[in-house]
Amino acid sequence: MAFSKHPLDSGWEFRQKDDDSANSWLPARRIPxxxxxxxxxxxxxxxxxxDLNELSVRWIADKDWVYRTQFAQPKKPAASEPTVTDLVFEGLDTFATVSLNGTEILKSDNMFLSHRVEVSKLLQDQNFLEITFDSARMRGLQLVEEHSHEHTFYVRQTEVSRIPVRKAQYHWGWDWGPILTTAGPWRPIYLEQYTVRVADVWAQINVNSDLKSCSGLLFAKVDGGYTASRKATLSIALDGETVFxxxxxxxxxxxxxxxxxxxxPKLWYPHGYGTQTRYALMATVSSYDKKSKLIGFRRTELIQEKDDYGKSFYFxxxxxxxFAGGSCWIPADSFVSQISGQRYHDWMKLMIEGNQIMARVWGGGIYEAESMIDACDELGILVWHDFQFACGSYPTYPSYLESIEQEAREAVRRYRMHPSLLIWAGSNEDYQVQERYxxxxxxxxxxxxxxxxxxxxxxxxxxxxxxxxxKEEDPFALYHATSPWGDGKPTADPTVGDIHxxxxxxxxxxxxxxxxxxxxxxxxxxxxxxxxxLETIRNAITSPRQQHPGSMAMDFRNKAIDHERRMATYVTENxxxxxxxxxxxHLTQVxxxxxxxxxxxxxxxxxxREGSRKCGGVLVWQLNDCWPTMSWAVVDYHLVKKPAYYAISRALEPVAVGISTPYRDWTSGHADPRGLTTFEKFDLWIASSKVHxxxxxxxxxxxSIRTGEDVQQPMRHYxxxxxxxSTTEVLRHHAVASSEKEASKIHQPYNITQDEPxxxxxxxxxxxxVLASDTCWPQPLKYLDFSDRGVTFKSTSPTQLTISVSRPxxxxxxEETRATKLSDNGxxxxxxxxxxxxxxGGGIDDLKYTYVGSPESSVHVKLSA
Structure with missing residues (x-):
């Protein structure tokens, strides 16, 4: 009998467990x-x-819920060989008891585990499947009480009940997300019938240091009776041609x-360094079943060597x-079951468009969907994946350790053939909890x-x-004890490991x-x-009376501790x-x-440069949001980019130029503000990720900021x-000079007064x-006069806008919207x-804009005649 799969994704209904009224059962959406x-x-x-609706649905977390469905037994094969029928649950959230035709077949207490139950002898012509989900929050509180004599459950972020529960921790709320503690069949459920099944196929691959060969072991795990064959064919192919x-x-x-x-071998490289070549690894068992995976060959190393700055940390x-420039990633939705494969691909494609090549999957969410990791494989994005522990002191009683061992093995097995998955980290900020307490x-x-x-x-x-x-499941994988971490030193130590x-x-x-x-x-x-x-804010906060900074709805939506105080400080300082x-x-975005x-x-x-890598990578917290809000995200819930996204993109150009001047304080009690609007010297460098x-x-x-005119002849270096x-240092402590000749000698600063910023x-x-540019402005920007900038617009086509100015x-x-896509902004x-x-995605005349010091906060683009 050939392998067959039967989804159980429709015909479900659900109810609150303690509601036994006649009309308590309601139709459920498609599963998951x-x-x-x-x-x-x-x-x-x-x-x-x-609005404030999150508050009115928090009661859901304290209730138990029941899902049920009926299904007909799949048609039995005519073949004489014995067949197996498995009921597969890819993910149950979280404390779930499953019964089939009145017989309990499964109890689960870990959202991250999948389950396979043979039900061949339990199936009838018509079958009744029921799943009861206990409240994760209430069960968490019970577990804390049960184990309080052996463990102290310290926690940062929301409440302690999350710590003993193997469930996405952000469901309890975080400083960027709502408290929406879910329950239900969050990943697919289906039946599988087979005589023989290829359960898994994988490889252990070592690419030689000269990159001219690779070797290792190929594996297949086969389930079933194997009555016709006890042999499996393992193969590797590239573009349809078998190479092994x-x-x-x-x-x-x-x-x-x-x-x-x-x-x-043709190797897999991160984006910008080479091609993302993938081979097809396949295991075949006669005519019964086959399984294939796309794999990539690459040699990966985490370089941690002592140097002049401490101990290096780069890949x-x-x-x-x-250089691992990229972002941290949180779940893209509070309800992860509604994140489609296409949505994952859109997110990852957006990273590549922004010159980002690493995504760090944070430890308070989920082991991400394979569709996301597939997209990273395809596009050349390196993945740093935390195991799912965050901001807490987690227990180690035997049943808990047993559960997390199953969880970790399943996660590593699921992702070990993905060339994009670069490194596993044990947790997120748990050693900061150790330090704090x-x-x-x-x-x-x-x-x-x-x-x-x-x-x-x-x-x-x-x-x-x-x-x-x-080590046991993927011997060539990289592992890092936690994030941040550096050889047991304080987590804030900038000389070793990674820092937050x-x-x-x-x-x-x-x-x-x-x-x-x-x-x-x-x-x-x-x-x-x-x-x-603005579109995202106004759609999430529906009352115009609440659509202003400091309103109840605006403050409630921002979950960061002391959010308005901190945001106002940074805005008003600058x-x-x-x-x-x-x-x-606009000001918060700038x-x-x-x-x-x-x-x-x-x-x-x-x-x-090689041998002197002071910083090996930068990952912003965070790329994305799980709901429409104001947060650290550089792209909002609807995939609308904030100006910060474009700033990162420009800084990570394959070849980029940078300018900096010495930091000068303007906020201490006796700081002298004179001279802050001009410069005496600057550094200039070029950063290149090109391998040639x-x-x-x-x-x-x-x-001149005031006139828009060059105050000296441009310096040209051919x-x-x-x-x-490498980073190429071009100018160091270079004096702002009064002429091109003097500039070349790097001396005698140009005497620009405070009135000529x-x-x-x-x-x-x-x-x-033009490959890249950079502009260095006097700080703080609030001391500058931005009046009368002379902004004009013209357009040579319906999809192209040219902006000119008389003064900087x-x-x-x-203002971007979900319909508008811009090549650059901010x-x-x-x-x-x-x-x-x-x-x-929109007409140029429909665009609205503003800039620092603009007399109007939001004005339509007007094209010149």
Whole structure:
């Protein structure tokens, strides 16, 4: 009998368990689903994403829920061979009891596990399937009480009941997301019939250091009776052509394996460094079943070597050092069952369009859908995946450890053939909890059993159990104990491992102008909040009376601790503030974009050169939102990009130019504000991710903000060579000079008074084509006069807009919508250098814009005659 699959995705109904009234059963949506979505579809609750509705649906988390369906037994095969029928649950959220025709067949307490139950002897002509979901919150509280004598459940973010529950932790709410604690069949349910089934196929691959060959082992796991055959054929093919094939025996445990060796393999590279070649790995068992996976060959290394700055932390792929510029990723929805494969692909494609090549899957969400990881494979995005622990002190009692071992093995097995999955990390910020509550931690103690007896027993999970599982299931995978982490040193130590740099926004609330002093060996989190575009705000907050900064609905929607206090500080430190919604939205967006601009360009500068990699990567917190809100996301829930997204994209251009000046304080009690609007000296560098040298022409202009005129002749440097995969320092402590001749000598600063504020603007070209530019503005921007900028527009086609200015413009932002797609946004505009953007999904005349100092907060584009 050939393998067959029968989805059980329709005909479901559900009810609240303690409601036994006659009309309590309601039709459910197609499975997968979650109870909030089903209640919403039946008109029983308001949309939790709108207004204050989240508060009116929190009761759902404290109730038990029942789902049920009926289905006919699949047609029995005519073949004489014995067949097996399995009932498969890819994900049940979370405390689930399953019965089939009145017989209990499964109990589950882990959202992240899938389940396969043989039901061949239980099936009837008509079958009744029922699943009861207990309240995860109430069960969590019970578990805390049951185990309080052996463990102290410390927690950051919302309540302690989440810690002992193996469920997406953000369902309890986070500082960017609502409290929507779900229940239900969140991943598909189906029947499978077979005589023989290929349960899995995988490989253990080692690419040689010379990259000219790869070798290893191929495996297949086979289930069933194998009455006709105990052999499996394992093969590797590229573009339909078989490059390796062998038929081998299946042993008594259902395992088939063979060695393989390939010469001159085509390798998989991250985007921008080579092709994303994928081979087809297949296991076939006669005519019964076959399973194939797309795999990639690549050699991966995490380079941690002692150097002048401490100990390095960066990735080397196929012998190439790779600067990991990208984003942290949270679940793209509070209700993950409604994230389609296409939506995942759109998100990942957006990363590549923004020059981002690493996504860090954060440890308080889910083990992400394979459709997301598939998209990363296809597009060349490196994946850092946390195991699902975040911001807490997790227990280690035996049943809990058993559950997380099953969870971790299943996760590693699911993703081990994906070339994009670069590294696993044990948790998110749990060692910061250890530090905060002064829990036991002696790095020199290497006895895992003693860790279990300490007040921080989760060390056993992160430093013993999880790395052991990763090694056993995927021997060539990279593992990092947690994030942030560095050889047992304090988690804020910038000389080793990765850091979460939250002294911008949180902590000391450093000014974003101080970014160059706040880097580390790998910055795996940092961020700045901003509002989304106006359409998103107005659709989520429906009352016009609430659509203003500081309203009840606006404050409620922002979940960050001290959000308005911190946001207002960063806005008022840097800008003259208007408090209408459009103006304030724009200013928060410019603050966020400026933070991204300064952080990514200065920390990328620290990429340095081979053998001297001071910073190995930068990942913003965060790329995305799980609902429409204001947060650290650089793209909102609806995939509408904030200006910060474009700032990151420009800073991560394959070849980029950067300018910086020394930080000068203007907020301390006796700071002298005179001279803050001009410069005496600056640095200029070129960052390149190209693996070959690039010949460039550089032009540096010093421009009056008041008049828009160059205050000295532009400096021109021809035939500069940007070193491969390095930072090339072009100018250091370069004086702003009064003439081109003096500029070349780097001395005698140009005597520009406070009344003549300037910008420094640099452009790099290759073969006459502009590759990148950067503009350095005096800080803070609020001390500058932005009146009368002379902005004009013209268009040579319905999809192209050209913007010109007479005087320098800061933070030009077009209001984006879900329908509008722009090639660039949130940019500065320099006299003599028109800005050309492509517009899709709307007319140019429909666009609204503003900029720093604009007399109007939102005005329509008007084309010149």
């Amino acid at each position: 689903s979650e109870v909030h979505l089903d209640l919403l579809a039946n008109g029983k609750i308001p949309d939790p994403f709108l 094939e062998k038929t081998c025996d299946v042993d008594e445990n259902g395992l088939a394996q063979t060695e393989f060796n390939l010469s001159q 080397r792929i196929n012998g190439i050092d790779v 002064q829990l036991d931690y002696n790095y020199e103690d290497k006895d895992p059993q003693s860790w279990l007896r300490s007040s921080f027993p989760a060390r056993y999970t992160y430093e013993y159990l999880l790395p052991k599982i990763v 740099q939250w002294n911008i926004w949180h902590g000391a609330m450093n000014r974003y102008q101080e970014c160059s002093e706040l880097g580390g060996r790998f910055v795996s989190e940092f961020g700045m909040e901003a509002y989304p575009h 800008f003259l503030v208007k408090y209408d919604l459009a103006s304030y939205t 603050v966020q974009a400026e933070t991204m601009h300064m952080a990514y360009k200065t920390w990328r500068r620290d990429w340095g 040298p690039v010949n460039l022409d550089l032009t540096v202009r010093i421009i 035939a500069i060579t940007a070193l491969p995969n 300037i910008i420094i603007h640099a452009v790099i070209k290759a073969e006459g084509k 413009v800061k933070g030009f932002v077009i 940019f500065d505009i320099i006299p003599g250098e028109d800005r050309v953007i492509n517009v899709e």
